Amino acid sequence: MTHFLEFAGIKHYFGAVKAVDGVSLTVKQGEVFSLLGPSGCGKTTLLRICAGFQHPQEGRVILNGVDITELPPEKRKVNTVFQNYALFPHLDVFENIAFGLRIAKRSAVDVRQEVERMLDLTDMTEHARKRVVELSGGQKQRVAIARALVNRPQVLLLDEPLAALDLKLRQRMLVQLDSLHDEVGITFLYVTHDQGEAMSISDTIAVMNRGKVEQTGSPAEIYEAPRSSFVAAFIGDTNFFDGVVKEIDGDYSLVAIEGLGAVRVFNDKQLKVGGAVHLSLRPEKIHLTVAEPPAESSRNISRGEVEEIIYLGSATKYWVRVGDYRLAVNRVHRRFGLDEKPIRWKDLVWLSWHSDDGYMLERYSEADEELLSLPDTETETEPLAVDGDSHE
Amino acid sequence: MSKLNGRLRGINLGELMLTLPSLGWLMVFFILPSLIIFAIAFRTADAYGGIGDSWTLETILRLVNPNYPGIIWRTIWLSVSNTVICLAVSIPVAYYLARMDRRWRQWAMLLVVVPFWTNFLVRVFAWKTLLHTDGTLRHFLVWTGILGADQPLLYNSGSILLVLVYTYLPFAILPLYAAAEKFDFNLLEAARDLGASSPHAFFSVFMPGISRGIVTASIMVLVPSLGSYVIPEMLGGVDSDMLGNKIAQYVYTERNLPRASALAAVLILTVLIPLLGMMYINNRRQTRDRKEITDTLSHHTGIRA
The missing domain is CATH 3.40.50.300 (P-loop containing nucleotide triphosphate hydrolases)
Incomplete structure (x- = not known):
């Protein structure tokens, strides 16, 4: 039954x-x-x-x-x-x-x-x-x-x-x-x-x-494959992007994201050129490298500056500034100490992810981003402000 | 000696100092007077209503009097019935009070204690007026046919029991409410979930859950009603005396203090024996619980209490 x-x-x-x-x-x-x-x-x-x-x-x-x-x-x-x-x-x-x-x-x-x-x-x-x-x-x-x-x-x-x-x-x-x-x-x-x-x-x-x-x-x-921004944010961490479809090329489309650039994404929804899309990209899907990764058509590549490093034991979480975005990236340690050059605070790094790894959301709500509880960037510029609300 | 020492060392001096005032109070105002009453029961009476000089067993032997068993029996059944009725009324009241919305609960609690604001004697007089042969209530009941034209409402065991219940009901409701308020009502849902009907859940889960409140309420009602004097005096008839009335009669009318003391001793023993029994049961349960809790704690934490 x-x-x-x-x-x-x-x-x-x-x-x-x-x-x-x-x-x-x-x-x-x-x-x-x-x-x-x-x-x-x-x-x-x-x-x-x-x-x-x-x-x-x-x-x-x-x-x-x-x-x-x-x-x-x-x-x-x-x-x-x-x-x-x-x-x-x-x-x-x-x-x-x-x-x-x-x-x-x-x-x-x-x-x-x-x-x-x-x-x-x-x-x-x-x-x-x-x-x-x-x-x-x-x-x-x-x-x-x-x-x-x-x-x-x-x-x-x-x-x-x-x-x-x-x-x-x-x-x-x-x-x-x-x-x-x-x-x-x-x-x-x-x-x-x-x-x-x-x-x-x-x-x-x-x-x-x-x-x-x-x-x-x-x-x-x-x-x-979270359908809404709520599901994406409630279950695990994610990065959200909003963009506009610029070009459709078979199964993939090129999405223009303001403040980040153009990104290739798999079309899992019915799309039209000029339509707005919201993307979710899980932190562990992004590869972080010091050396520039080889260019491939299936790969999105960006460059950014490391703003925050949180060591979690089994993995390290990085916050990387790319244009207007602050991306969360998870990197699992495989051979600690033997990994390529260690990534440090303020380093310029390369980010790359496969075109299939971004996922288009059906519903998006600004409020759901709060579930991700991104650390507030403002507090860094004013380290003396103890109360988070005081400089609003 | 070493055993005694061990026990004495077990008593903390601070604890002793803290219990001393209440212990002293009990000693001076309860234990000593009781012992004096027991002693007077063995003295002779003198001709002027005082206590004689010599010791005698006669008063005690005269307790085996054909009049007494009736009075003792009436005192016990009226008090026990009063306790049972008070519990039967108060347990559902406590249940609903504990489940009531907090806003309404304090008003309901006020209704429970509001009779205390009026003098007890005044309230008993009010009942006398209400139940009077020429009172509106009786006329109404006769008119509706519930009561026969020659049946009185006042001056019998029934009227005593009615006013006993009225008087002692708050003394049952308060401890039962205190117990019900601490009861976890999720347990009733758990019982329903496991197949118990609503009444079944009430009797098999709620009642055991407030058992300590039931014991306290029983003591609070039973003990003072065994010693009732005013209610049977004012609302009882010639053949509905309770022990309290008989004692008063020996003191004021017959002026025979040893006899009054002997009866008072009987009353004290009737109260004390079931009371000690109940306290023993309650105590044993409490120490068992406490022991289990400390055992569990030490088992889980490795700390010995």
């Missing part, structure tokens, strides 16, 4: 706030589907509508061919892993997991078997008789997952399940969650604001912004 879980035209307003503003999505059976977006984008509201805690003002939720919009939460074959886990403090680990089974009036033998299976699956067997206050964050999270999964839901809803954990643990739990999904094969609906989490665990990601879905696709599609 391809349309296992379907949201059809969901609208939900809180007063004047359009929490969910006309969302239609389809989730395939067995996949990990992420709702990704900044806080307040409506992703959690959509999850709560799916769980039955919120009734949408418009639209339907269809699960496995059944319209569940009007069903109360306890009648839906979905279970939730809550952000703060919401484990019952008056019960021990075993009884927390058994809660749903006991309500379903399963036999004592059944309860025992099922709970033990979940304890084993989540590696919590030795903690079965501990009370919730005795557990660490990661253990609580595993109990929350076990408590939901034991009811064999058709969809497991996860509401920022890793947000309360520290970075290292988060990465470990993410891997465990992924292998757990492979093991049980249940459809996951995963809500997160962390693009890294979404990219690594999802089969499909829906990027949400202001109550609307900006783009739905596989992690690679979302990253490599």
Whole structure:
């Protein structure tokens, strides 16, 4: 079944706030589907509508061919892993997991078997008789997952399940969650604001912004072919350019970018000469060299001055001034110290990128550039101004 | 000796200084008077209503009196019924108060405590007027047929229970609200999510969640209602005395202090025994929780408390 879980035209307003503003999505059976977006984008509201805690003002939720919009939460074959886990403090680990089974009036033998299976699956067997206050964050999270999964839901809803954990643990739990999904094969609906989490665990990601879905696709599609400036900026870093189509040459066109020059780009949209385009170019697609790269027709070449260098360990991030633009460039270290001549602050460098690596955006909004949080150039000329707003 | 020393060393001098005032207060105004009352129960009465010179067991033996079990029983069932009714009313009230919008909540809380602004005796008199045989309420109830023409509203156990509930309701609502306010209402959603109906979630998750508030509220209502005196005195009939009235009768009318003391001792014990039991249960749970928390902390941090 391809349309296992379907949201059809969901609208939900809180007063004047359009929490969910006309969302239609389809989730395939067995996949990990992420709702990704900044806080307040409506992703959690959509999850709560799916769980039955919120009734949408418009639209339907269809699960496995059944319209569940009007069903109360306890009648839906979905279970939730809550952000703060919401484990019952008056019960021990075993009884927390058994809660749903006991309500379903399963036999004592059944309860025992099922709970033990979940304890084993989540590696919590030795903690079965501990009370919730005795557990660490990661253990609580595993109990929350076990408590939901034991009811064999058709969809497991996860509401920022890793947000309360520290970075290292988060990465470990993410891997465990992924292998757990492979093991049980249940459809996951995963809500997160962390693009890294979404990219690594999802089969499909829906990027949400202001109550609307900006783009739905596989992690690679979302990253490599962002449809809007919001998606490009929210998922990873990017450089934005606006220009005008000067010439169309088969699959490629020459785009004139004011303050930078002409750039060759692959035509992934229907274009006309003279039409305005917005480009997104990922920092790691740009090659930075001290020596001039050999000229090739498929390559765009520019020259610029290094303004900022940020050493990140596995890579170094450079900010390079080219004309009116300040480009972010990522360079991965391969042979540290053996790399060609090291690039220093104020060096004049060559930038080059393949014509296929720039991507044309369908929608562009100035506001989205703020997501990239480029360092303010003004502060460099006035280093004494401590307050960023004072020289405005 | 070394064991005693160990225990004494365990008590911090600063902590001791801090508890001393409240300990002293309890000693002077609660423990000593109680012991004096226990002692008087074993003295003879003198002819002028004072305390005699010699010791006797007679007063205690006379407690086995056919009149007393009735009064003790009435005192207990009225107090227990009052506690049960107060809890049954207050738990839903606390639930809704805790979930109420903050703006309205303070007004609702004001409504709960507003009766305290009027003198207790005045309020009991008001009830007397309201329930009076010639009162509007009774006339109305007789007119609607709910009440028979010869059935009184006043001067029976029913009127006592009604005003007991009225009086002690805020004492149940306040601790229950304090507990409900700390309750994590996400837990109710979690229960619904796992298949529990709304009432089921209320009883299996909310009630255990505020269990400490329930214990406190029970103590706050049960203990003072066992010692009720004014309410049965003013609203009760000839056959609805509670222990408090009997004690007053021995002090003021019969002027027999040892007998009053013996009954007072019975009352103190009826209050103290269930109270100590409840405190023991609450305490054990608290130390268990605290131990678990410190164990977990030391387990995760390597720091020993």
